[in-house]
Amino acid sequence: MSLVTRLEIGPPPDVTPGPVIHAANHRSLADLLLAANTFSRWGWPIRPLVAGSYFKRAGIGWLLKRLRCIPVDGTEALELATDALHQGWSVAIMPEGRIVPEAEWAPTGVGRARSGIGRLAMDTGLPVVAIGASGTERFWPRGASMPRIRPGHRFPLAVSSEVVGVIADEAARDATDRIMEAIARQVVESDRKTGRVA
DSSP: TTTEEEEOOOOOOOOSSSOOOEOOOOTTHHHHHHHHHHHHHHHHEEEEEEEEGGGGTTHHHHHHHHHHEEEGGGGGGHHHHHHHHHHHOEEEEOOOOOOOOOOHHHSSOOOOTTHHHHHHHHHOOOOOEEEESSSHHHHHHHSSSSOOTTTTTEEEEEEOOOOOOOOOOHHEEEEEHHHHHHHHHHHHHHHHTSSSSS
């Protein structure tokens, strides 16, 4: 990936050892490639949750299996994430639940999230890390079947993170909003690194 991208990955989050819920924005299929590089650099074993339909796609399905991604369909996502966390894995979840069109995330950096991430954080009592990614939407645009490769050009990609910690809210929507606000702050940081914002 270093031949076609320029990665700027912040330091690993400072959280207590053990399973952690990583929550990130979702602009592109390349988010999975960026996540793989990020967690590898951090030395952090991870199980990302990915829509089951992607596992049926030629090429990418094989990659998702190699990355230990968990295929999810519908409401089973929370149960599968909880199982992985109880097995000692950290999980990565994109609370928006889909690749969000730029028109939807442009105002704040993130799209509307499903409240499952808040429910998962509250039910497990495990710490949450908010991750903001930028640049993947240019490298592998939404709807494209493959990344854009330009000889001599390396797309800037960036990741920033913030420890949200254990969520003590009483409502899943409130917890989700708190997590998404942290993701949005980190997206701004990453957007600055990739030149999307000054």
